[in-house]
Amino acid sequence: MNSTNRPLSPHLQVYRLPLTGLISITHRMTGVMLSLGLILFLCMLYAIAGGAEAFAAMQAMTDSILLQIVLWGFMYALFFHLCHGVRHLIWDAGCSFDNETLNRYALIELFVSLVLTAATFAFFIL
Protein backbone atom coordinates (compact mmCIF):
# COMPACT_ATOMS: atom_id res chain seq x y z
CA MET A 1 0.00 0.00 0.00
CA ASN A 2 1.37 3.40 -0.95
CA SER A 3 1.21 5.49 2.21
CA THR A 4 3.30 8.47 1.12
CA ASN A 5 1.00 10.02 -1.42
CA ARG A 6 -2.20 10.26 0.55
CA PRO A 7 -3.90 13.61 1.04
CA LEU A 8 -3.12 15.20 4.41
CA SER A 9 -5.43 17.32 6.49
CA PRO A 10 -4.12 20.87 6.88
CA HIS A 11 -1.71 20.91 9.81
CA LEU A 12 -2.20 23.97 12.02
CA GLN A 13 1.54 24.67 12.36
CA VAL A 14 2.26 24.83 8.64
CA TYR A 15 -1.12 25.76 7.21
CA ARG A 16 -1.72 29.46 6.64
CA LEU A 17 -5.33 30.08 7.63
CA PRO A 18 -7.32 31.95 4.98
CA LEU A 19 -9.18 35.12 6.01
CA THR A 20 -12.41 33.17 6.49
CA GLY A 21 -10.59 30.75 8.83
CA LEU A 22 -9.04 33.58 10.85
CA ILE A 23 -12.46 35.19 11.22
CA SER A 24 -13.98 31.89 12.29
CA ILE A 25 -11.48 31.39 15.14
CA THR A 26 -11.76 35.08 16.09
CA HIS A 27 -15.53 34.58 16.43
CA ARG A 28 -14.90 31.83 18.96
CA MET A 29 -12.24 33.83 20.83
CA THR A 30 -14.39 36.96 21.02
CA GLY A 31 -17.26 34.78 22.27
CA VAL A 32 -15.16 33.47 25.15
CA MET A 33 -13.81 36.96 25.94
CA LEU A 34 -17.31 38.49 25.92
CA SER A 35 -18.46 35.71 28.27
CA LEU A 36 -15.65 36.60 30.67
CA GLY A 37 -16.64 40.26 30.24
CA LEU A 38 -19.99 39.38 31.83
CA ILE A 39 -18.16 39.18 35.17
CA LEU A 40 -17.03 42.81 34.72
CA PHE A 41 -20.60 43.74 33.74
CA LEU A 42 -21.80 42.16 36.98
CA CYS A 43 -19.26 44.21 38.99
CA MET A 44 -20.53 47.33 37.23
CA LEU A 45 -24.17 46.57 38.07
CA TYR A 46 -23.32 46.11 41.75
CA ALA A 47 -21.38 49.38 41.74
CA ILE A 48 -24.53 51.10 40.42
CA ALA A 49 -26.69 49.28 43.00
CA GLY A 50 -24.21 50.22 45.77
CA GLY A 51 -25.15 53.90 45.74
CA ALA A 52 -23.58 57.22 44.69
CA GLU A 53 -20.19 56.60 46.33
CA ALA A 54 -19.70 53.16 44.81
CA PHE A 55 -20.81 54.60 41.46
CA ALA A 56 -18.24 57.42 41.67
CA ALA A 57 -15.50 54.92 42.57
CA MET A 58 -16.51 52.75 39.61
CA GLN A 59 -16.40 55.72 37.21
CA ALA A 60 -12.97 56.72 38.49
CA MET A 61 -11.83 53.21 37.59
CA THR A 62 -13.49 53.09 34.16
CA ASP A 63 -11.86 56.45 33.33
CA SER A 64 -8.43 54.83 33.65
CA ILE A 65 -6.53 54.03 30.45
CA LEU A 66 -6.48 50.31 31.26
CA LEU A 67 -10.24 49.98 31.66
CA GLN A 68 -10.88 52.23 28.65
CA ILE A 69 -8.84 49.76 26.58
CA VAL A 70 -10.85 46.89 28.11
CA LEU A 71 -14.14 48.72 27.43
CA TRP A 72 -13.38 49.44 23.76
CA GLY A 73 -11.86 46.02 23.24
CA PHE A 74 -15.10 44.59 24.65
CA MET A 75 -17.12 46.87 22.37
CA TYR A 76 -15.21 45.83 19.24
CA ALA A 77 -15.47 42.15 20.25
CA LEU A 78 -19.21 42.64 20.74
CA PHE A 79 -19.76 44.14 17.29
CA PHE A 80 -17.45 41.66 15.57
CA HIS A 81 -19.24 38.75 17.24
CA LEU A 82 -22.60 40.29 16.31
CA CYS A 83 -21.62 40.78 12.63
CA HIS A 84 -20.20 37.28 12.26
CA GLY A 85 -23.18 35.92 14.19
CA VAL A 86 -25.55 37.49 11.65
CA ARG A 87 -23.54 35.70 8.98
CA HIS A 88 -23.99 32.40 10.78
CA LEU A 89 -27.74 33.05 10.70
CA ILE A 90 -27.50 33.71 6.93
CA TRP A 91 -25.60 30.40 6.54
CA ASP A 92 -28.26 28.64 8.61
CA ALA A 93 -30.81 29.89 6.10
CA GLY A 94 -28.78 28.00 3.48
CA CYS A 95 -27.35 31.03 1.68
CA SER A 96 -23.92 32.33 0.60
CA PHE A 97 -21.63 29.29 0.60
CA ASP A 98 -19.64 30.05 -2.58
CA ASN A 99 -16.00 31.19 -2.24
CA GLU A 100 -16.48 34.64 -3.70
CA THR A 101 -19.38 35.54 -1.38
CA LEU A 102 -17.51 34.08 1.62
CA ASN A 103 -14.52 36.36 1.06
CA ARG A 104 -16.64 39.40 0.26
CA TYR A 105 -18.76 38.95 3.41
CA ALA A 106 -15.59 38.48 5.49
CA LEU A 107 -14.38 41.94 4.43
CA ILE A 108 -17.84 43.46 4.89
CA GLU A 109 -18.15 42.21 8.48
CA LEU A 110 -14.66 43.44 9.40
CA PHE A 111 -15.57 46.86 7.98
CA VAL A 112 -19.04 47.01 9.57
CA SER A 113 -17.78 45.99 13.03
CA LEU A 114 -15.20 48.82 12.88
CA VAL A 115 -17.86 51.32 11.75
CA LEU A 116 -20.22 50.25 14.56
CA THR A 117 -17.43 50.58 17.14
CA ALA A 118 -16.51 54.06 15.82
CA ALA A 119 -20.20 55.10 15.82
CA THR A 120 -20.57 53.90 19.42
CA PHE A 121 -17.42 55.82 20.38
CA ALA A 122 -18.94 58.98 18.87
CA PHE A 123 -22.22 58.24 20.70
CA PHE A 124 -20.32 57.96 24.02
CA ILE A 125 -18.45 61.23 23.52
CA LEU A 126 -21.52 63.23 22.44
Added chain:
Amino acid sequence: MDYRSPISKARGLGSAKSGTEHWWMQRVTAAALIPLSFWLVMLLKLATTATYQETITWLASPFNAVVIALWILAVCFHAALGVQVVIEDYVSAEGAKIIAVWTCHLLFTAIAVAALFAVLQISLAG
Protein backbone atom coordinates in the same frame (compact mmCIF):
# COMPACT_ATOMS: atom_id res chain seq x y z
CA MET B 1 -36.73 -6.40 13.46
CA ASP B 2 -37.38 -2.89 14.75
CA TYR B 3 -37.77 -2.45 18.50
CA ARG B 4 -38.57 1.25 18.33
CA SER B 5 -42.07 2.42 19.19
CA PRO B 6 -43.95 4.56 16.64
CA ILE B 7 -43.64 7.63 18.93
CA SER B 8 -39.85 7.24 19.24
CA LYS B 9 -39.59 6.97 15.44
CA ALA B 10 -41.68 10.11 15.07
CA ARG B 11 -39.49 11.99 17.54
CA GLY B 12 -36.39 10.70 15.80
CA LEU B 13 -34.10 11.49 18.73
CA GLY B 14 -32.46 8.07 19.17
CA SER B 15 -30.64 7.03 22.33
CA ALA B 16 -29.23 10.52 22.91
CA LYS B 17 -32.77 11.63 23.93
CA SER B 18 -32.20 15.08 22.57
CA GLY B 19 -32.04 16.62 19.16
CA THR B 20 -31.33 20.10 17.95
CA GLU B 21 -32.24 22.03 21.14
CA HIS B 22 -28.70 23.21 21.84
CA TRP B 23 -28.13 24.39 18.27
CA TRP B 24 -31.60 25.90 18.04
CA MET B 25 -31.46 27.82 21.34
CA GLN B 26 -28.04 29.19 20.36
CA ARG B 27 -29.77 30.71 17.28
CA VAL B 28 -32.88 31.89 19.14
CA THR B 29 -30.80 33.71 21.78
CA ALA B 30 -28.49 35.09 19.05
CA ALA B 31 -31.43 36.61 17.18
CA ALA B 32 -32.83 38.05 20.43
CA LEU B 33 -29.46 39.58 21.32
CA ILE B 34 -29.21 41.62 18.11
CA PRO B 35 -31.78 44.24 19.21
CA LEU B 36 -31.16 43.74 22.98
CA SER B 37 -27.46 44.66 22.61
CA PHE B 38 -28.42 48.30 22.04
CA TRP B 39 -29.70 48.47 25.65
CA LEU B 40 -26.35 47.12 26.85
CA VAL B 41 -24.55 49.85 24.87
CA MET B 42 -26.89 52.45 26.39
CA LEU B 43 -26.29 51.17 29.93
CA LEU B 44 -22.51 51.11 29.38
CA LYS B 45 -22.63 54.69 28.08
CA LEU B 46 -24.58 55.88 31.13
CA ALA B 47 -22.46 53.97 33.63
CA THR B 48 -19.18 55.28 32.18
CA THR B 49 -20.11 58.84 31.17
CA ALA B 50 -23.35 59.98 32.87
CA THR B 51 -24.11 61.00 36.45
CA TYR B 52 -25.31 58.58 39.13
CA GLN B 53 -28.80 60.10 39.08
CA GLU B 54 -29.15 59.85 35.28
CA THR B 55 -28.08 56.20 35.34
CA ILE B 56 -30.46 55.30 38.17
CA THR B 57 -33.36 57.15 36.55
CA TRP B 58 -32.82 55.33 33.25
CA LEU B 59 -32.59 51.92 34.92
CA ALA B 60 -35.59 52.62 37.17
CA SER B 61 -37.86 52.92 34.14
CA PRO B 62 -39.78 49.63 33.97
CA PHE B 63 -39.25 49.30 30.22
CA ASN B 64 -35.46 49.70 30.43
CA ALA B 65 -35.24 47.43 33.48
CA VAL B 66 -37.26 44.69 31.75
CA VAL B 67 -35.23 44.92 28.53
CA ILE B 68 -31.94 44.80 30.46
CA ALA B 69 -33.30 41.77 32.37
CA LEU B 70 -34.16 40.10 29.05
CA TRP B 71 -30.66 40.89 27.78
CA ILE B 72 -29.17 39.30 30.91
CA LEU B 73 -31.23 36.11 30.43
CA ALA B 74 -30.47 35.85 26.71
CA VAL B 75 -26.76 36.63 27.03
CA CYS B 76 -26.14 34.21 29.92
CA PHE B 77 -27.97 31.41 28.09
CA HIS B 78 -26.10 32.21 24.85
CA ALA B 79 -22.73 32.36 26.66
CA ALA B 80 -23.33 29.08 28.52
CA LEU B 81 -24.24 27.28 25.28
CA GLY B 82 -21.24 28.77 23.47
CA VAL B 83 -18.65 28.09 26.19
CA GLN B 84 -20.06 24.54 26.48
CA VAL B 85 -19.17 23.91 22.82
CA VAL B 86 -15.66 25.31 23.33
CA ILE B 87 -15.16 22.99 26.34
CA GLU B 88 -16.52 19.98 24.44
CA ASP B 89 -14.15 20.72 21.55
CA TYR B 90 -10.95 21.16 23.55
CA VAL B 91 -11.33 19.01 26.71
CA SER B 92 -10.99 15.38 25.65
CA ALA B 93 -10.92 13.59 29.05
CA GLU B 94 -14.51 12.56 29.66
CA GLY B 95 -14.67 13.26 33.42
CA ALA B 96 -13.02 16.66 33.17
CA LYS B 97 -15.30 17.54 30.27
CA ILE B 98 -18.49 16.74 32.21
CA ILE B 99 -17.33 18.68 35.28
CA ALA B 100 -16.25 21.65 33.15
CA VAL B 101 -19.59 21.77 31.30
CA TRP B 102 -21.53 21.59 34.58
CA THR B 103 -19.35 24.30 36.11
CA CYS B 104 -19.87 26.49 33.06
CA HIS B 105 -23.67 26.16 33.21
CA LEU B 106 -23.80 26.73 36.98
CA LEU B 107 -21.50 29.76 36.68
CA PHE B 108 -23.60 31.47 34.01
CA THR B 109 -26.79 30.68 35.95
CA ALA B 110 -25.23 32.31 39.01
CA ILE B 111 -24.16 35.36 36.96
CA ALA B 112 -27.69 35.69 35.55
CA VAL B 113 -29.39 35.46 38.97
CA ALA B 114 -26.92 37.89 40.56
CA ALA B 115 -27.31 40.38 37.70
CA LEU B 116 -31.11 40.19 37.77
CA PHE B 117 -31.07 40.78 41.52
CA ALA B 118 -28.92 43.91 41.07
CA VAL B 119 -31.24 45.27 38.34
CA LEU B 120 -34.24 44.65 40.60
CA GLN B 121 -32.53 46.39 43.50
CA ILE B 122 -31.62 49.45 41.40
CA SER B 123 -35.01 49.56 39.74
CA LEU B 124 -37.04 49.34 42.95
CA ALA B 125 -34.83 51.77 44.85
CA GLY B 126 -34.50 54.33 42.04
